[in-house]
Amino acid sequence: MxxxxxxxxxxxxxxxxxxxxxxxxxxxxxxxxxxxxxxxxxxxxxxxxxxxxxxxxxxxxxxxxxxxxxxxxxxxxxxxxxxxxxxxxxxxxxxxxxxxxxxxxxxxxxxDKASAQQKQAEDEMRVVESLSGTKAKDFFMKEKHAFTTNCLVWEDVTMITGRYPAMVIAGSVMMGKNPRWDGREYSFSFNNGSMVARFVPSEPRHKFVMQAGDKFYGCGPSMVDHNYD
CATH class of the missing domain: 2.40.128 (Lipocalin)
Structure with a gap:
């Protein structure tokens, strides 16, 4: 007692x-x-x-x-x-x-705030990973979302989707052109057409790749970035 x-x-x-x-x-x-x-x-x-x-x-x-x-x-x-x-x-x-x-x-x-923020970020990416069909196409082609990824050559870079796609590298904003969704991959060209941003939401970790000519630059895990909402 x-x-x-x-x-x-x-x-x-x-x-x-x-x-x-x-x-x-x-x-x-x-x-x-x-x-x-x-x-x-x-x-x-x-x-x-x-x-x-x-x-x-x-x-x-x-x-x-x-x-x-x-x-x-x-x-x-x-x-x-x-x-x-x-x-x-x-x-x-x-x-x-x-x-x-x-x-x-x-x-x-x-x-624990850090733990809660990490869980929220992981939950957001799980939603992105589950997208398919028309929902995925609308998400990338019509809606504005930002994904930040660490790329060793350029450190943190941010890809912005929607009607006005863009890449943010080293603080510089480069508008994108010719965005497309092929059912698996979202992509657009930038830097006067010399580079291509490629994003595959179904990939478990390394979703984002930058292409320059015949060279591909892999990056780390991507996270939703609300600084551009």
Whole structure:
């Protein structure tokens, strides 16, 4: 009971949001009804809405079973040796250990912004990869979208689609001509017709290639660039 009371003391209420990497303050203390916790530093928690993986500052981690019970604004599970709990607003997580007589808390949790931005970028590219038929043709030929790719020779370059295609290389904008979609590849010429931008959305990683005469310059993975929206 003391283990459960300690967790109730620490938890807050809210709404569960799934599949997120959280950045938290990690602390430990002795198990009691009003535990005094020693802050160890910052650590991450991975939470899918049902269970969590909580990392400690030394790199070790603990994985909770599914949190199947609800009480006082938190979800939890008691496996007889430990109680795992999470506040429903995903701001606090705790594990109390009856055997070791310790409690660990991950508090003040916030969404890891870098991780969230990376996930958003990957999700956007998955949508692009799924395009086909008329939707793909309209997307590239009629709609303005920008894709930035790192090309070793020119560093980051940006391809802009739509009715007025363009390439942005080293800060210079070169308007494109003769855009076309052949059912698999989007392309247009630029730099006074001496170069061609080629983009194959179905390619898993290296979608973008620049062609100059009979030479092809491969580039890295492409990402949607909202700076040109």
């Amino acid at each position: 003391r283990c459960f009371v300690a967790l109730i003391f620490l938890m807050a209420s809210g709404v569960v949001v799934a599949n997120e990497k959280l950045f938290c303050e990690f602390a430990v203390g002795e198990l009691s009804s009003s535990p005094a916790l020693l802050i160890k530093g910052n650590a991450n928690v991975m939470f899918d809405g049902k269970s969590f993986t909580a990392y400690r500052t030394d790199g070790s981690y603990i994985v909770s079973p599914p949190l199947t019970e609800k009480k006082d604004g938190m979800i939890f599970v008691d496996d007889k040796t430990k109680v795992f709990a999470a506040s429903q607003d995903k701001s606090n997580f705790a594990v109390s250990d009856r055997i070791k007589k310790t409690i660990e808390q991950w508090s003040k949790c916030e969404v």
